[in-house]
Amino acid sequence: MTEMNYRSEPEETIFIDLPNTDGLKIKGILRGSFDQPLAVIVHGLPGTGNELLPYLSARYLYEQGIASLRLFMYDSEPYTRDLIDCTLPVHVTDFDTVIDYLRSKKVKQVFAIGHSYGGLTILRSKSKLDGAVLWDPTHGEVFHKPESVEWRKNSRQKRVDDLILYLDGWGYIEPKAIDDEQKIMGDTTNLAADKGYPLKIVAAGKGIMTELQEKYINAANEPKKLTVIKDGSHQFDDSDDVVLRLFEETSSWFKRHI
Secondary structure, X not given: OOOOOOOOOOEEEEEEEOOOOOOOEEEEEEEOXXXXXXXXXXXXXXXXXXXXXXXXXXXXXHHOOOEEEEEEOOOOOOOOOOHHHOOHHHHHHHHHHHHHHHHHXXXXXEEEEEEOHXXXXXXXXXXXXXXXXXXXXXXXXXXXXXXHHHHHHHOOEEEEOOEEEEOOOOOEEEEHHHHHHHHHHOOOHHHHOOOOOXXXXXXXXXXXXXXXXXXXXXXXXXXXXXXXXOOOOOOOOOOHHHHHHHHHHHHHHHXXXX
């Protein structure tokens, strides 16, 4: 198993204007340069570009000669979006803006990584990429699985303005608008069809969406690949081996298509 190198490398925080907004911007942290193949990393919901997976994957990819731009779909910086104002279509529009920005910077190859809801964002996007790896991406049917329905039914919840707070365990927060979207989302399988670029999905074997990831891959065009990390949960934070395998599966897919 490959070891990660933890040497310090410079990063640059950039802000990209979001058109048709009142001066809003989306934040990204660039590791590497626009002269390299670059992967846009989209975190899950709720999440941040500085979580374990985005942060460490950026370091890993840099060692493999691949730059990264890890996004913050909402943040506390001035003029960035707030979580309460986000929906899936908002995420998709902002992601497309980032891809347009990178193309304007003449980045020769633009890849994407999406974890969970970030994967669903990429699937729904119409942007043409040079490849994507999705980490256990959200599928609309998961919200209607008995496990999900039972969890939501029995969990302690509190409504604060337009946010829903799930109070059990370490807690969870969602905008009511996204919760409403999920209830009517249904089958999102066809979002994987006709993407026009190489698509790989890494499924969490201990999660509840493995068979749904198979549906995505069955709908996708070649080149495509499904890899299941059997001892990985949805967050892929089960062990060093799980995290490193996730990163190796990701970088090998990109390097295959560079």
